[in-house]
Amino acid sequence: MILLPVLLAAAAPTLDCPALLKDDPAKALEIANGRILQGGGVSAKQCAALAFAALGKWPAAAAAFEQAAHEAERGQLAVAADLWVQAGNAHLAAGQAKEAVGAFDAALLTGAVTGRASGEAHLDRARAQVALGKLDQARIDLDVALRQVPEDPLAWLLSASLARRMGDLERAGTDIGKAAQLSPDDASVALEAGRIALASGSPDAARVAFEGAIKVQPNSDAAKAAQAELDRLKTPAQQK
Structure with missing residues (x-):
């Protein structure tokens, strides 16, 4: 009886993981698992992991x-x-x-x-x-x-969001300003700027920021969240 790992090895004598991941991650996983069963080392396990990731698993x-x-x-x-x-x-x-x-x-x-x-x-x-x-x-x-x-805008964005959640609105405002300098066209940054403005009691500034998030990346998740924030800001008169 021929074992499966032998069949896989015969079908793919070399494991070019990057190429396989690009063309066929399911095939990459199949071959990597075959190599693992044969006693394959770190590279085979990493390839399997990358294949699972490419498949969303x-x-x-x-x-x-x-x-x-x-x-x-x-x-x-x-x-x-x-x-x-x-x-x-x-x-x-x-x-x-x-x-x-x-x-x-x-x-x-x-x-x-x-x-x-x-x-x-x-x-x-x-x-x-x-x-x-x-x-x-x-x-x-x-x-x-x-x-x-310090050059990573995500770090400043997350810092600003955390500061808002912890009630430190002064720091939140400073950090979101740095995030905006580094990534001025990021809807997530504009969304957080709006939330900080809202928490600081500045609804008009919040509206501007939320509208900016929708403008720069209209189909993004952040833009959808910004639209939801704008909807909540509408007065009863505006909703009629």
Whole structure:
């Protein structure tokens, strides 16, 4: 009897994961799983994880990235840190915030995540902390991210949103201003600016910001949220 891994190996003697992912992620997953059954190493597991991600199967992708990260750690490979970061982002996409925090913790504990990569990892861990309602921990991570990746508008946007949620409207206004400087045509930034203006008691400024979000990216999720905010701002007389 011929085993399945042998058949897969015969069908694909080389595993060009990037090309396969672009052309046929399901085929990439099939071949990668065959290589894993044959005792394939970190690269096969990472390819499987990337294929799951390309197919939108985020819980499976997160699990596969973690398997690859564990194997990389056993082999003392530097790629382990990157794999933990990928696992964390897959968990986030799967709505698994607690597991995401654990993966980002593992990545940062390796000591191999430095510079911009460290800033982005802290930013992503902050997103997971917010999802868990741990706003104080998220604030710590975001402050690190802002120091390490001050050119990233998403960091300033998330910082502004967090500050608003924590009642620090002065900081929220300052941070959303920096986000707007870095990304002036981002509907998400305009949407948050409107929410901060509304929380600060400035409905007219909020309307301008919400209308700006719709104008710059009319079909985006942020624009739809901005329209919902505008609808809530309408007076009974305007709704007639």
